Amino acid sequence: MVVTTVTPANGRVRLTLSDHPLLNRPGGFLKLRPEGSNQLLYVLALSGGSFAVVSPICKHMGCTVNIDGPLLLCPCHGSMYDRDGSVLRGPTQAPLDRFQTEVSSDGVLTIYLEPRRT
Numbered sequence: 567m568v569v570t571t572v573t574p575a576n577g578r579v580r581l582t583l584s585d586h587p588l589l590n591r592p593g594g595f596l597k598l599r600p601e602g603s604n605q606l607l608y609v610l611a612l613s614g615g616s617f618a619v620v621s622p623i624c625k626h627m628g629c630t631v632n633i634d635g636p637l638l639l640c641p642c643h644g645s646m647y648d649r650d651g652s653v654l655r656g657p658t659q660a661p662l663d664r665f666q667t668e669v670s671s672d673g674v675l676t677i678y679l680e681p682r683r684t
């Protein structure tokens with residue numbers, strides 16, 4: 567599994583999208599680990615040029631979900647999430663932790679590292 571280590575500043579990670587061509591198409595993704603953290607993040611390109619950033623830790627019992635095309639699948643008991651972390655199939659009852667993002671006009675994706683509860 568290829569994981570890109572990034573250096574956060576002020577609780578944020580900034581990615582220049584032109585440096586990460588995989589994110590420039592629907593279905594693309596990047597696995598990130600902010601420096602100094604054990605937390606893995608999935609950055610997932612969505613249709614329409616937007617992005618979802620989620621924790622891959624399944625809300626059922628804590629396994630790491632896998633990216634499978636348009637879905638996030640948990641290998642332990644079969645929970646299925648949409649690419650934005652919402653639940654499509656249990657046994658999980660809760661969505662993945664999601665992180666707020668912002669894309670600037672000059673093509674920089676900012677990820678706010680405090681998870682947003684939904």
Ligand code: FES
Nearest residue numbers: 624626627640643
């Ligand atoms: S830990 Fe993911 S479905 Fe059980």
